[in-house]
Amino acid sequence: MPKVLISDKMDPLAAQIFRNRGIEVDEITGKTKDELIAMIGKYDGLAIRSATKVTKDVLAAATNLKVVGRAGIGVDNVDIPAASAKGVVVMNTPFGNSITTAEHAIALMFALARDLPEADKSTQAGKWEKNRFMGVEVTNKTLGLIGAGNIGSIVADRAIGLKMKVAAYDPFLTPERAVEMGVEKVTLEELLARADFITLHTPLTDSTRNILSKENLAKTKKGVRIVNCARGGLIDEAALKEALDSGHVAGAALDVFVTEPATESPLFGTPGFISTPHLGASTNEAQVNVAIQVAEQMADFLLSGGVTNALNMPSLSADEAPKLKPYMALAEHLGGLVGQLEGDAIKGVAIEVEGAAAELNQKPITGAVLAGLMRVYSDTVNMVNAPFLAKERGLDLREVRHDREGDYSTLVRVTVTTPEGAKSVAGTLFANAEPRLVEIFGVKVEADLTGEMLYIVNVDAPGFIGRLGSTLGEAGVNIGTFHLGRRSAGGEAVLLLSVDTPVDDALKAKIAQLPGVKSAKALRF
Secondary structure: OOEEEEOOOOOHHHHHHHHHOOOEEEEOOOOOHHHHHHHHHHOOEEEEOOOOOEOHHHHHHOOOOOEEEEOOOOOOOEOHHHHHHHOOEEEEOOOOOHHHHHHHHHHHHHHHHHOHHHHHHHHHOOOOOOOOOOOOOOOOOEEEEEOOOHHHHHHHHHHHHOOOEEEEEOOOOOHHHHHHHOOEEOOHHHHHHHOOEEEEOOOOOOOOOOOEOHHHHHOOOOOEEEEEOOOOOOEOHHHHHHHHHHOOEEEEEEOOOOOOOOOOOOOOOOOOEEEOOOOOOOOHHHHHHHHHHHHHHHHHHHHHOOEOOEOOOOOEOOOHHHHHHHHHHHHHHHHHHHHHHHHHHOOEEEEEEEEHHHHOOHHHHHHHHHHHHHOOOOOOOOOOOHHHHHHHOOOEEEEEEEOOOOOOOEEEEEEEEEOOEEEEEEEEEEOOOEEEEEEEOOEEEEEOOOOEEEEEEEEOOOOHHHHHHHHHHHOOOOEEEEEEEEOOOOOEEEEEEEEOOOOOHHHHHHHHOOOOEEEEEEEEO
16 A cells, blocks of 8 residues: 655645545654654655655655655755656646636735735824825736746736736747737747736746846836746845835735745835735635645556656656556566667667557657666666656657558557667567567567566577577576577577576576577566
């Protein structure tokens, strides 16, 4: 039974979903880093919010960990490269609190437009300062949207409903999607010059850090009002204070800060500044939604291999997983075969699918090939860290999907680039479930890839099989299955046989000395 730790406060429905799915769960919150390191080794899954920091040290101690699930969008508190190298899937729930966060951005925009916090404070202090709080309408104003993804598109929809004009900057926004959203796609320079209000809805990356820098704030329209409910670090906070003090920026509302909890900030007390304590996702509905989603996603992965909203591997729905499972087994065997045979000589890999395989999600098949191929370098490799290891080794990767019909109803081919040229292996599924090798380096051969095996390239000549059998028999090695293929009579032959016990180096050397043997390698699947 898989075991999950919920280490941050989460709606009780999350734990209930795990238990209903047959997963053991512990709810232990508020632990220090050292306490988490001491306990994490016994868990298969870790469900978190923003408080738990999943660092490299925590991951190093997580000997059984397979998945980290973040109930929410931001994963700044997870070392994703370290998780990938460890083979741990990292998931988030990007849609569970989208509406809530978008609504908070709109609420802060209105608060800035009408100076609501200061007006409230003044009125409750017994003053009646109608002339002091002269606001602005949002109708017919231009909203500059930095980031037009899921949350940004909801903000745009609400703003259009308020009769605002929306100009969006997002490198990934296509012209077609902009038309569909009803926004104008613009450059960052255009947005800064034209926007009356600016809202940010982008993750924090090297390219977005301080996207509203001192230089860019200076390019904004005088009197602009800025809202950030996305991530701390998108705005240069010191530069924003200068712009507020000078009056160039009329108002700013931040729900997120570079350092959180933000118990102090140079922005605090600045006229025109509004702050909230990271409330973007803080509604009852959002907290329930993300708790349910993260529990369902993690349970699907631990029980069936389904992968949803993963940040370091391709998505694979719970419905897809059973269909793809035999293909992934075949792909991993093919990758393992070519990896063991060619090893360090491999400089690139191409993965081709045709027939029924071409109708499936190819990304998990690719991941399985790489997992098998990279296992020659690491005994802890899996579909998560295999692409990471392949990239680390500088392997070129190519995926090809064929619509053509071939000799088999479904086929997966793995071709590797080596100094000796391209070499490929291919396999199919028998009865739509049983992986079977059908070709190795241009030689037709049908073989199961399982357990301990011996791969031999020899000259096709009478008496060889007898000599090989005698050699193995004398060493006390029993043959399980025997698969033979050849290019032509009397030419080069390929032999794959499974054995009940491993072939040691001494026996392998003895086989290599048999007349006609060109090479002999022990394999393991």
